[in-house]
Amino acid sequence: MEKNWCLSMPKVELHAHLNGSIRVSTLLELAKSLNETQKDAIDFSQVEHLITKCDLTLTEVFQLFDLIHNVITDHNTVTRITKEVIEDFASDNVVYLELRTTPKRNDSIGMNKRSYVDAVIEGLRSVSSVDVDFIPKTGDSKFLTNDKCNGNSRKRIIFRLILSIDRRETTEAAMETVKLALEMRHLGVVGIDLSGNPKTGEWTTYLPALKFAREQGLNVTLHSGEIRNSKEIKNMLEFHPQRIRHACYFEDEHWRKLKSSKIPVEICLTSNIRTFSVASIEVHHFAYLYKAKHPLVLCTDDTCVFNTTLSEEYKYAADSFGLGRWEMFELSRNAVEYIFADNGVKNDLRKYFNSVSKNMEV
Ligand SMILES: CNc1ncnc2c1ncn2[C@@H]1O[C@H](COP(=O)(O)O)[C@@H](O)[C@H]1O
Ligand SMILES: [Zn+2]
Numbered sequence: 001m002e003k004n005w006c007l008s009m010p011k012v013e014l015h016a017h018l019n020g021s022i023r024v025s026t027l028l029e030l031a032k033s034l035n036e037t038q039k040d041a042i043d044f045s046q047v048e049h050l051i052t053k054c055d056l057t058l059t060e061v062f063q064l065f066d067l068i069h070n071v072i073t074d075h076n077t078v079t080r081i082t083k084e085v086i087e088d089f090a091s092d093n094v095v096y097l098e099l100r101t102t103p104k105r106n107d108s109i110g111m112n113k114r115s116y117v118d119a120v121i122e123g124l125r126s127v128s129s130v131d132v133d134f135i136p137k138t139g140d141s142k143f144l145t146n147d148k149c150n151g152n153s154r155k156r157i158i159f160r161l162i163l164s165i166d167r168r169e170t171t172e173a174a175m176e177t178v179k180l181a182l183e184m185r186h187l188g189v190v191g192i193d194l195s196g197n198p199k200t201g202e203w204t205t206y207l208p209a210l211k212f213a214r215e216q217g218l219n220v221t222l223h224s225g226e227i228r229n230s231k232e233i234k235n236m237l238e239f240h241p242q243r244i245r246h247a248c249y250f251e252d253e254h255w256r257k258l259k260s261s262k263i264p265v266e267i268c269l270t271s272n273i274r275t276f277s278v279a280s281i282e283v284h285h286f287a288y289l290y291k292a293k294h295p296l297v298l299c300t301d302d303t304c305v306f307n308t309t310l311s312e313e314y315k316y317a318a319d320s321f322g323l324g325r326w327e328m329f330e331l332s333r334n335a336v337e338y339i340f341a342d343n344g345v346k347n348d349l350r351k352y353f354n355s356v357s358k359n360m361e362v
Contacts, residue, residue, distance in 0.1 A: 005325050006314040010095045010356060012335035012349070013299055013310050015221075015245055015266040017164070017195070018101035018120070019068050020302025022081045023088060024051060027304060030071045042070050056305070058226070058275050062197045064305055073106055075119040082123025090130040090157045092309045096349055098340060100162035100193045103177055113180050117163070121187055124159060134159040134188040136342060158349070160190045160341050162221065165206050167196030174209035182216055190340035191219035191242070198226040203236065210239065219340040221266070225249045226277055237261060243297075243338060247285060248277040255288075264295035264338040269316050270308045271301035281320045290321065297335040329360040 027047065035044035050056065050064040072081060082099075089097050101120060103113035124134050131154055163181045165174040181189045192213040194206055203222075210220055221243040224236040228249040236244070237257045245266040250258065258265070267286050272278040278285070289296050298313050300306070318328050333353040336346060 004311070006318065006328065007093060007311040009311075009314065009325075009329055009332060009360065010093055010353065011310050011314065011332050012096045012297070012339065013089060013094045014098045014243070014297050014335060014339065015268060015299030015301060016085075016089070016097070016099050017302050018082060018085060018099055019065065019072055020305045021085045021088070021099075021300070022068060022072070022304045023084045024304055024307070026081060026084060027051065027068060027071065030077065031067070034071055042067060047071075051304070055274050055276065058197070058199070058277070061275055061302075061305060068304075069104070073111075074109055075111060075115060075122075078116060078119035079123040079126060082120045083126045086124065086127050086132060086157065086159065087129055088303070089310070090155055092311050094157060094310055095352065096158045096160075096336070096339060096341070096345070098160045098162055098190070100164050100195070102164040102166045102195070103180060113176055114183075117161075117180060117184060117189075120161065121184075130154065131156040132159050133157070134161070136186065136188060137344065158341065158345060160188050160339070160345075162191040162193050162219075162340070163189060164193040164195045165209065167194070167198070167201040167203070167206075169196075169206075171205050171208055174206045175212065178209045178213045178216075178218065181213065181218055185218075189218075191221060193221045193223070195223045195245075198223065198229070203232055207239075210241075219243075221245060225254070230254075237263070242340065245299075246272070246277065247289075248272055250285070259292060259294055262295060264297060265289060266297050266299045268299050268301035268306075269313055269320075270306045274306055281316070284320075286317060287321050295334070295338055296331065297338055298331060326360060329357065333357070 031042055031044050031047040034042050047067050050060060072078060103116045105112050124132050163177050165177050178192055181192055194203060214220055219242040222236050222241045223245045225233045225248050226246045230251060233250060233254050237254060240261060243264045243266055247265050273281055298317055300308055300310050300313055303309055314328050317323060336349040336353060339346060
């Protein structure tokens with residue numbers, strides 16, 4: 001058996017935040033240079049400290065996000081980190097990537113939500129080491145079949161974007177994000193996410209925007225159950241989003257509702273363990289849901305913040321729950337059923353996974 005089969009296996013990533021997935025070397029380089037030019041703008045030693053810390057409380061995770069956001073302030077940097085994040089996922093053999101990011105404003109440099117997302121799209125266009133398929137097409141694209149050009153086959157990745165609403169935002173700002181997502185559907189925006197510090201704000205603030213998104217045919221995914229909040233979890237499940245993330249603090253009533261609803265769960269093992277949202281890997285709900293054959297997708301959340309990759313998440317699950325190469329391949333293949341891209345992309349991916357499945361049998 002190949003040594004690093006989790007790496008060579010094709011994978012589908014459905015839950016990764018752009019700014020949380022910035023390359024560590026890039027973050028340190030940018031933070032250092034900002035610290036040298038504007039001493040008061042950032043505390044470099046704090047970035048270094050948090051980035052190398054093994055366990056981070058949720059409060060520290062959100063402190064780190066604030067530091068990252070202090071560094072990533074202009075369009076060119078947004079473009080650069082997007083390009084690098086895609087290159088990194090492609091090297092990890094991710095063949096379909098749904099990246100999410102919160103559109104931001106920075107009035108001092110004329111950045112608005114639209115220009116922020118334009119800078120992300122510019123990042124997709126600027127990737128040269130792999131082919132990035134982000135424009136939705138009609139019909140079968142056969143995108144993942146190897147295109148032999150002068151004897152060289154190029155690596156390809158299918159990419160779709162989800163726009164996030166941060167729990168610090170207002171109803172109006174959330175609505176602006178949804179309208180932007182609708183305007184940018186032709187550029188591969190497929191859904192809306194509600195994320196941000198779970199200790200902040202009320203999710204009902206965003207209900208009008210989330211309902212509007214759904215009415216207009218956008219997919220919705222919610223961060224739910226990252227902290228104990230029984231009423232919010234119950235109401236989120238009743239909203240019936242297309243996917244849900246975390247599910248750490250679910251109670252019996254929530255599990256029953258989740259299982260009968262068949263809402264797929266985006267599972268980020270390292271993120272849950274490192275933030276103490278789950279006490280230990282032995283009691284992680286992955287095992288419970290996997291046994292119940294509930295729809296599941298393994299994801300990274302924030303590769304930079306949690307110092308992980310999708311291959312490492314696969315290895316972690318395989319080692320922790322005694323799953324073999326074929327079971328992990330099936331987990332990856334099943335994720336195709338829960339992507340937000342259209343049926344054309346789904347069919348392409350199904351065919352692709354079928355074509356490589358014989359290499360995965362032990
Ligand atoms: C650890 N678990 C988590 N729980 C909740 N929200 C999270 C998160 N990890 C990331 N984010 C959300 O994603 C933003 C960073 O990426 P973008 O600036 O949008 O690209 C964070 O500020 C937070 O709102
Ligand atoms: Zn997340």
